[in-house]
Amino acid sequence: MKNKIILLIIGVLLTSGAVYGYTNFTKDQAANTEYRTVKAERGSLSSHVTANGTVNPVINVLVGSQVSGMIQKLYADYNTPVKQGQLIAQIDPANFQAQVSQALAKVQNAKASILTSEAGIASARSNVEAAKANVSKAKVSVDDTRRSLDRSLELFRRNLISASEKDTSQTAYDSALAQLEAAQAQQKASESQLESSRAGVIAAQATLKQAEAELELAQVNLDHTRITAPVNGVVVSRNVDVGQTVAASLQAPTLFNIAQDLTEMQVEANISEADIGKVAKGQDTSFTVDAYPQAIFRGKVTEIRNSPITVSNVVTYVVVIRVKNPELKLRPGMTANVSILIAQRDNALKIPNAALRFRPEFIKKEAVDQKKSSAAGYKVWVPGQQKIPVPVEITAGISDGTYTEIISGNLKDGQEIIVEVVGNNSKNGGNSSRSSLPSLPGPR
Known part of the structure; x- marks a missing residue:
């Protein structure tokens, strides 16, 4: 019995010594590691929701026929400006x-x-x-x-x-x-x-x-039999030809598509259900189209439709963005790459997202703690004594994908923050800056 107790005591002492030795070794290793640091700084920061959408006229009128017959004559074609009441087609009246x-x-x-x-x-x-x-x-x-x-x-x-x-x-x-x-x-x-x-x-x-x-x-x-324009506008499309017979027995066939005013357009963007709660009426937006990749068009959110659209089990909601089009560059049907400004901070204390991804290799437990942190609570690392990284608790705010706002924590403007390992004189030195970033919080 005494032998078992003696062996147990010896095992505990050996384990403690090993842990102590490993800790001192890893800290020595950290002291010999070179880190790249950046300074926490103040500046403007904005958060956006991005999506794709389609450019459409604000008012788009489908002109149909209420009677059946043969198209005798056409008085309007693609891109024809029309006035309300203007004759645009004639069905044989005999x-x-x-x-x-x-x-x-x-x-x-x-x-x-x-x-x-x-x-x-x-x-x-x-x-x-x-x-x-x-x-x-x-x-x-x-x-x-x-x-x-x-x-x-x-x-x-x-x-x-x-x-x-x-x-x-x-x-x-x-x-x-x-x-x-x-x-x-x-x-x-x-x-x-x-x-x-x-x-x-x-x-x-x-x-x-x-x-x-x-x-x-x-x-x-x-x-x-006299097809007239119901509104002032421009003919966007024509779906019939002279001599063609239209049948209105079941539903009115569409003959023309008239956009009332192309100087003001709207983008119907599909926003995912994960982001729709961040979008509100009146928010500023910007978007680009493939036809003018260098041009940035700006508008505002005017409508958030409640009807969901489900495609392949993905739920999205249509957000309508109104935009001026005085030069008529935007055309119906164009694909828009939309960015909606959901939050903006002026003079915010911000740090690179790389600082949130970094954690030292010599402290394994910190990685676990970092993953278990709350949605807005993180640890960043600053150089301590002998250049050994020291954790600092912070609360994150909005992010633009590159920088993240610091709402609270023991971090000051101009303080150096570690973002990655750039060199290690030790053979076993590691760089874990590529570890995944926990999900960043939304705007506050």
């Missing part, structure tokens, strides 16, 4: 003119039917008045013959007249009653005819309205 003529004939027939029906009303009204007069006359005749019959019956009862004279009075009365009934029947028939004539007028008026609606539709279709 069929539509025939439809207008047919509808016009129906309208005229309907109007004639109304006139005929109105004349029938006048005639029926006259017949009704005549029938009423006949009824009144028949009533008077009935009253007269009734009185005559009553007198004849009284005289016959007194044996003052003969039976034949009494029968004559009775016959006259019966005839007057029959004439009254006939006159009343004729009055009813005339009144029915009058109502029928009035209904005929209403039907003729409805037919006229329908014919007028058909005429209006035919006229609208005829007008649609």
Whole structure:
């Protein structure tokens, strides 16, 4: 048992000695290593989000046809300036003119039917008045013959007249009653005819309205054979030729593409979901196009669309950037390499990103600690006694990809910072400046 304890103590002593010796060796090695240093400095620093996009007109109008037919003539071509209402194409109007003529004939027939029906009303009204007069006359005749019959019956009862004279009075009365009934029947028939004539007028008026609606539709279709520019602008593309037939049965075919104003354009940039949270309306942007690689165009973010675009499981959002185009250099469809300014610092304390990537080889644990640091917390290394690197805790801010802002930490303007190893007199000296940089934080 005692032997085991003695062996354990000896092992601990040997291990401690080895560690101590290795540490002294590595520190001696670090003292013999040459480092390249730079100074922390103050200056302007900006952070950007980059993306690709497409240049488009601000207002782009697709001109279509609402009727089917053959293109008879074209009055506009590529790059033609047009005014609102200007004729730019003509569809063969022959069929539509025939439809207008047919509808016009129906309208005229309907109007004639109304006139005929109105004349029938006048005639029926006259017949009704005549029938009423006949009824009144028949009533008077009935009253007269009734009185005559009553007198004849009284005289016959007194044996003052003969039976034949009494029968004559009775016959006259019966005839007057029959004439009254006939006159009343004729009055009813005339009144029915009058109502029928009035209904005929209403039907003729409805037919006229329908014919007028058909005429209006035919006229609208005829007008649609004239394709006019809906806005002031420039024809960007033409999709038809003379003699070509367009079919508007399912949807309006596109004949022209008109850009309203090419002196002001917009770039629709696809921003990744990782960066979209950094983008806001009003941010300044700059971009280049392949046609003018030396020219830098500037604009502002005017819209951030909420609808996502997913391609191959990559989600992006469209950000619209408005830009002036007075020289008309920018053309629809150009690819833009966009840089959006998301943060800017003036007089910021900054260091090269290489300083964040550097860590000494002789301290392995520091590498682990560096990887476990927070999103904005880092260690940089400064020359200490005997040139041995000494860590300094810092908090990083925005980065432009080359320099990073220092928000807080024991680092001063002008202080030397180690960025890489440039030489080592020791055989085992190492340079770990190529180790990967932890993800830099976004703007604060």
